Amino acid sequence: MATLTAGRKPVLRRELEALVGADGVLSEPDELLVYESDGLTLFRALADFIVFPTSVEQVSAVVRLANREAIPFVARGAGTGLAGGCLPAEGGLVISLMRMNRVLEVDYDNQIAVVEPGLVNLHLSQAVGPRGFYYAPDPSSQQACTIGGNIATNSGGPHTLKYGVTVNHVLGLEVVLPDGEIVWLGGRTRDALGYDLAGVFVGSEGTFGIATKIVVRILRKPQAVKTVLAVFDRIEQASAAVSAIIARGLVPAAVEMIDQLTIQAVEDAFGCGYPRDAAAALLIELDGLAVAMETQAERIVAACRDAGAREVRTAASEAERQLLWKGRKSAFGAYGRVSPAYMVMDGVIPRTKLPYVLGRVNEIVAAHGLRVGNVFHAGDGNLHPNILYDPRKPGEEARVVDAGAQIMKVCAEVGGSISGEHGIGLEKADFMPFIFTAADLAFMQRLKDAFNPRGLCNPGKVFPTRKSCVETGPVAYRPHAIETQGLAQRF
Amino acid sequence: MPLLDKLRAIVGPAHVLAGTELSPYVIEGRTPEAAVRPGSVDEVAAVIAQAAEAGVPVVPWGGGSAVGVGVPPARAGLVLLLTRLSALVEHEPGDLTATAQAGVTVAALQAALRARGQWLSLDPPDAARATLGGVLAANASGPRRHLYGTARDLLIGVTVVTADGAVVHGGGKVVKNVAGYDLPKLFIGSYGTLGVIVEATVKLRPVPDEERLVAVRFERLEDAGAAVRALLASDLIPNAVDLMDAPAGAALGLPPAPATLAVGFDGLGEQVDWQVAALASVVAPCGGAKPAPLPPALWERLAAAARDAFDAPAAMMTLSVLPGVVADTMEQGAEAARQRGLASAWCAHAGVGHVTATLRAEGERQDAAPIAAVLEDWRAAAHAGGGHASVTWAPLPVKSALPVWDDAGAAGRLMQRIKAQLDPNNVLNPGRFVGGI
Ligand SMILES: Cc1cc2nc3c(=O)[nH]c(=O)nc-3n(C[C@H](O)[C@H](O)[C@H](O)COP(=O)(O)OP(=O)(O)OC[C@H]3O[C@@H](n4cnc5c(N)ncnc54)[C@H](O)[C@@H]3O)c2cc1C
Numbered sequence: 046m047a048t049l050t051a052g053r054k055p056v057l058r059r060e061l062e063a064l065v066g067a068d069g070v071l072s073e074p075d076e077l078l079v080y081e082s083d084g085l086t087l088f089r090a091l092a093d094f095i096v097f098p099t100s101v102e103q104v105s106a107v108v109r110l111a112n113r114e115a116i117p118f119v120a121r122g123a124g125t126g127l128a129g130g131c132l133p134a135e136g137g138l139v140i141s142l143m144r145m146n147r148v149l150e151v152d153y154d155n156q157i158a159v160v161e162p163g164l165v166n167l168h169l170s171q172a173v174g175p176r177g178f179y180y181a182p183d184p185s186s187q188q189a190c191t192i193g194g195n196i197a198t199n200s201g202g203p204h205t206l207k208y209g210v211t212v213n214h215v216l217g218l219e220v221v222l223p224d225g226e227i228v229w230l231g232g233r234t235r236d237a238l239g240y241d242l243a244g245v246f247v248g249s250e251g252t253f254g255i256a257t258k259i260v261v262r263i264l265r266k267p268q269a270v271k272t273v274l275a276v277f278d279r280i281e282q283a284s285a286a287v288s289a290i291i292a293r294g295l296v297p298a299a300v301e302m303i304d305q306l307t308i309q310a311v312e313d314a315f316g317c318g319y320p321r322d323a324a325a326a327l328l329i330e331l332d333g334l335a336v337a338m339e340t341q342a343e344r345i346v347a348a349c350r351d352a353g354a355r356e357v358r359t360a361a362s363e364a365e366r367q368l369l370w371k372g373r374k375s376a377f378g379a380y381g382r383v384s385p386a387y388m389v390m391d392g393v394i395p396r397t398k399l400p401y402v403l404g405r406v407n408e409i410v411a412a413h414g415l416r417v418g419n420v421f422h423a424g425d426g427n428l429h430p431n432i433l434y435d436p437r438k439p440g441e442e443a444r445v446v447d448a449g450a451q452i453m454k455v456c457a458e459v460g461g462s463i464s465g466e467h468g469i470g471l472e473k474a475d476f477m478p479f480i481f482t483a484a485d486l487a488f489m490q491r492l493k494d495a496f497n498p499r500g501l502c503n504p505g506k507v508f509p510t511r512k513s514c515v516e517t518g519p520v521a522y523r524p525h526a527i528e529t530q531g532l533a534q535r536f
Numbered sequence: 537m538p539l540l541d542k543l544r545a546i547v548g549p550a551h552v553l554a555g556t557e558l559s560p561y562v563i564e565g566r567t568p569e570a571a572v573r574p575g576s577v578d579e580v581a582a583v584i585a586q587a588a589e590a591g592v593p594v595v596p597w598g599g600g601s602a603v604g605v606g607v608p609p610a611r612a613g614l615v616l617l618l619t620r621l622s623a624l625v626e627h628e629p630g631d632l633t634a635t636a637q638a639g640v641t642v643a644a645l646q647a648a649l650r651a652r653g654q655w656l657s658l659d660p661p662d663a664a665r666a667t668l669g670g671v672l673a674a675n676a677s678g679p680r681r682h683l684y685g686t687a688r689d690l691l692i693g694v695t696v697v698t699a700d701g702a703v704v705h706g707g708g709k710v711v712k713n714v715a716g717y718d719l720p721k722l723f724i725g726s727y728g729t730l731g732v733i734v735e736a737t738v739k740l741r742p743v744p745d746e747e748r749l750v751a752v753r754f755e756r757l758e759d760a761g762a763a764v765r766a767l768l769a770s771d772l773i774p775n776a777v778d779l780m781d782a783p784a785g786a787a788l789g790l791p792p793a794p795a796t797l798a799v800g801f802d803g804l805g806e807q808v809d810w811q812v813a814a815l816a817s818v819v820a821p822c823g824g825a826k827p828a829p830l831p832p833a834l835w836e837r838l839a840a841a842a843r844d845a846f847d848a849p850a851a852m853m854t855l856s857v858l859p860g861v862v863a864d865t866m867e868q869g870a871e872a873a874r875q876r877g878l879a880s881a882w883c884a885h886a887g888v889g890h891v892t893a894t895l896r897a898e899g900e901r902q903d904a905a906p907i908a909a910v911l912e913d914w915r916a917a918a919h920a921g922g923g924h925a926s927v928t929w930a931p932l933p934v935k936s937a938l939p940v941w942d943d944a945g946a947a948g949r950l951m952q953r954i955k956a957q958l959d960p961n962n963v964l965n966p967g968r969f970v971g972g973i
Pocket residue numbers: 083084119120121122123124125126127129130131142162163183184185186189190191192193194195196197198199200201202203250251252254255256257466467503525527528533534535536
């Protein structure tokens with residue numbers, strides 16, 4: 046696995062220490078173990094060094110050293126990724142950005158902030174909150190994940206429906222290219238000069254270089270928020286309601302769906318007030334101007350009722366609203382009570398295909414002798430089937446992985462995508478041909494070669510050519526620290 | 537077989553133009569060798585493959601509205617007309633997405649979508665002529681970008697024909713998608729230098745219940761700038777915030793004023809009413825007059841207000857600056873022109889820092905030097921405002937007196953490497969873009 050000889054390692058360690066300081070390099074086996082996985086513990090790979098730079102110059106120097114030695118390197122944020130994206134698939138260096146975590150500048154007049162990549166997503170909203178602003182992309186992991194990781198994976202969240210994903214909020218990036226050169230892609234203005242390289246970098250999963258400064262838009266908090274819960278006896282009715290809402294000319298901030306298995310688990314665990322016998326519930330949030338909020342809510346209620354909702358409730362107070370969201374957000378903890386482990390899938394389908402695909406998901410999982418809970422961003426068609434299983438039972442994990450692959454095939458068949466927010470990383474590299482032709486992939490490879498010609502920057506990811514020394518299973522799904530601490534869940 | 541015969545064999549003789557038929561397709565004084573009108577994606581691919589083999593550069597051509605943008609080409613080569621590829625391939629209202637071929641005009645696309653209660657929230661000028669592919673390739677936008685963003689916020693999938701004649705897809709048909717590199721972003725604003733866009737899938741929005749445009753007049757541009765800042769810091773959610781100086785306002789037939797702010801709102805009727813009323817109290821402390829309604833027909837003329845200010849323009853420039861300094865940039869720019877005895881007109885999508893300026897031509901044979909000098913001043917103003925500027929139209933002598941594009945520095949070298957990877961033989965629109973691409 047290690048690409049370095051035993052004799053070379055101490056020499057390199059001293060060189061790295063000279064670049065980032067003695068307390069900025071880890072190479073002991075037990076220390077390296079901490080960085081062998083991300084949030085998807087199915088895959089593991091050991092680095093030779095973990096390096097903690099504190100400035101762009103240090104990142105550049107480390108990258109140049111890696112180039113000189115021809116050893117691979119990969120950027121790592123909080124390690125909450127769910128596709129194995131930050132794993133050192135071929136050994137070499139893990140470059141952790143966690144010590145570069147400052148908000149460098151906030152320009153309220155122009156509604157932009159300049160941040161370092163290791164800044165935790167939520168900390169930006171907290172920093173600008175007192176002035177009435179927030180950072181819109183809100184992945185469920187926002188208490189822990191970093192803006193750098195969000196850039197690389199183009200993260201989304203429940204409010205993506207109205208506000209867009211990470212890329213819609215990124216104007217410019219300072220990047221250390223894979224050869225160590227420092228460049229600015231885009232800047233502070235809305236329109237780029239030349240190709241939209243910042244737009245192209247976002248979502249490149251750490252294969253185009255390492256972001257060291259990020260210019261993001263910050264938004265003013267909305268005047269008013271309204272949250273509606275609609276309860277359905279059939280899941281098709283809930284799916285139809287999603288399209289009906291859109292057909293009435295409304296774009297809610299969020300439309301989340303929760304299925305029966307999940308409702309029951311949540312109610313057993315927390316009692317958030319969802320009816321246990323419902324087949325599905327929709328949690329719909331409107332935000333914006335205070336004026337006419339009632340009128341909009343009435344339209345939502347009417348759309349849900351016309352689609353066959355048996356009950357539609359509007360949160361009357363902030364406390365009630367929080368309770369409804371708790372039902373949505375604590376699904377993870379709830380699954381923990383009904384199953385020893387689960388694996389979350391991430392696929393996207395055209396919204397109108399929801400009823401068909403949800404049916405297929407249930408069939409596929411049942412055919413594998415497993416159970417599935419669905420809780421997901423219905424408004425965007427971004428599915429998150431959570432397959433429940435017991436890792437101690439031989440063969441079960443393999444069945445989960447197989448069911449996941451079949452679900453991805455279904456997403457692809459209906460014109461969807463194999464990832465809405467978690468990325469391809471290692472996990473889905475082999476699924477890329479489900480939606481891309483050889484010509485598509487060859488073109489993307491050439492684009493990658495323009496950024497990363499030697500392939501040293503995060504090798505083995507995104508493209509279906511796995512030749513790395515990654516270990517896979519049998520390993521239990523292990524909850525990420527932020528999950529065990531109750532800070533976040535996976536969908 | 538000579539290239540023209542091969543092209544005739546691909547698209548049929550009627551769709552290969554030569555000789556006098558080429559006069560509409562002259563690019564900055566250069567007549568192309570031929571123009572070809574393929575009728576399918578496969579034909580586009582075959583045409584490009586033949587041109588590449590023959591070493592003839594290919595100039596993709598939608599409505600031709602932005603063909604004058606860029607460095608004048610060394611050789612006009614083969615004009616590739618995309619207007620026959622104009623089908624609305626798919627529109628599923630329940631998905632709020634549509635897929636269309638690149639040659640459909642924006643106006644035709646919007647009409648088809650509106651008939652089913654939806655629209656593409658992109659409103660570039662010249663919608664009757666500009667094609668979807670051209671608008672994407674030029675990253676054209678209009679006033680409503682204030683709320684709804686630009687092509688990068690709306691394009692979710694793209695099919696292109698590459699420089700070697702391969703058909704390549706990026707993105708997809710779904711609104712959220714992180715599989716593979718974001719090729720749609722790569723092609724937006726790439727001016728046909730990396731691939732020819734043949735099909736695009738876009739996000740749509742429901743047509744709002746109501747939409748209204750109002751004008752606020754100011755005695756000073758600087759006051760209007762303060763009003764823009766106050767508006768951005770308020771609770772209002774306008775869909776357009778356009779600022780015009782006196783000549784640009786006059787071009788739209790607005791009552792004379794040193795500065796006019798055109799503000800748009802959409803949504804439910806109550807929301808629009810409330811916002812128009814609230815706008816009055818936001819702008820009043822900055823010296824803004826009472827908002828007055830504007831006719832809806834003005835919407836589509838806002839983006840081109842500066843361009844349309846003069847019968848004979850001497851040059852046009854687009855400046856991208858921080859929103860907070862738009863009014864200052866306009867004021868300084870107009871002053872720089874005045875100092876050289878030239879008149880200018882300015883308009884801006886002020887809330888997003890997108891500024892357009894036009895210089896008035898003085899007589900038939902105007903000297904290029906003062907025009908170029910003013911443009912250089914404007915460029916410096918854009919840099920001082922934290923941004924960049926490009927000449928979007930100018931006569932050849934002016935274009936040879938100053939760079940059309942800003943220097944993109946280290947990023948520009950990366951752009952050249954991308955071009956070299958994706959179009960190694962320089963087949964697509966060579967030599968016209970940033971960094972000599
Ligand atoms: C409980 C839980 C809930 C989640 N919910 C969501 C959700 O709602 N929406 C969502 O989109 N995702 C979600 N995720 C996935 C994950 O949080 C996101 O992918 C997140 O963006 C990863 O950030 P990170 O800092 O942990 O990055 P890491 O996991 O450390 O790295 C992710 C990728 O980013 C690259 N990278 C990191 N920093 C940089 C940098 N500075 N420059 C270049 N590349 C870099 C890495 O190489 C890797 O490819 C969730 C994960 C968990 C564990």
